[in-house]
Structures are given as structure tokens and as C-alpha cells.
Amino acid sequence: MKKCHTCKTEVTLEKISFREECAICTSDLHVCLNCVFHDAGKENSCREDRADYVKEKDRANFCEYFRFADDTPKKTGKEEAEKLWDTLFKKP
Numbered sequence: 001m002k003k004c005h006t007c008k009t010e011v012t013l014e015k016i017s018f019r020e021e022c023a024i025c026t027s028d029l030h031v032c033l034n035c036v037f038h039d040a041g042k043e044n045s046c047r048e049d050r051a052d053y054v055k056e057k058d059r060a061n062f063c064e065y066f067r068f069a070d071d072t073p074k075k076t077g078k079e080e081a082e083k084l085w086d087t088l089f090k091k092p
Contacts, residue, residue, distance in 0.1 A: 002068050005033035005058070016068050019060060028060035029068070036069040 002011040006027040013020065013029075020029040032038045037048040044053050048065040 001072050002034075002070055004029065005031065011068070016066070018062055028058070030060050030063075030066055032057035032061065032063075034068055035063070035065075036067045037065060038069070 002013075003009065004011055004022040004025060004027055007022060007025040009022060009024045011022065011029060016029050016034075018030050021027065022029055032045060032054055035046075037046050037051065038057070039045060039047045043049075044051065045057060046054075046065075051063055051065045054061045054063060
């Protein structure tokens with residue numbers, strides 16, 4: 001689930017434009033703090049080494065590498081394998 005970094009409201013938009021705002025708090029959404037590459041421990045606070053420097057991490061920017069972070073829990077390979085096994089052999 002995608003969430004606004006400011007108010008934690010769920011964002012249902014599929015594509016986030018450079019000037020997109022949160023419907024609830026009107027914070028910018030195309031910001032480093034909402035990006036999957038944001039990492040405070042890295043240089044420029046970004047894991048994407050080709051990204052340009054962004055001074056204000058909470059303000060809209062024009063980074064082409066922006067990908068909205070999704071905190072939906074991912075299934076592990078083991079969980080997927082067990083599900084497929086159960087489906088294949090019709091385990092009740």
C-alpha cells in the first residue's frame with residue numbers, strides 16, 4: 001500500500017506526476033521521502049547512484065528515478081511454494 005509520507009493516508013493513484021499532491025494534507029507526493037530508493041544512510045540519501053542531488057527531501061522534485069514506495073508485505077518464496085503445493089495437491 002502506498003502512503004503519504006506526511007499524513008500516512010493511503011494513496012490510490014497508479015502513476016504519480018511531478019506535481020501530484022495528497023488529497024488529504026496537500027503535501028507533495030513526488031518527493032524523496034515517498035521513494036523506494038530513499039535511504040538516509042546513503043550519499044544524497046538515495047540508493048540510486050545516478051540520481052541528481054535533491055536538497056529538500058520533502059518537496060516535489062523532478063527525479064526521473066522516482067518509484068513510489070509500497071509497504072505492502074511481500075510473500076516469501078517459501079510461502080508461495082507452500083501455496084502452490086497445497087493448490088496442486090488439494091490440501092484441505
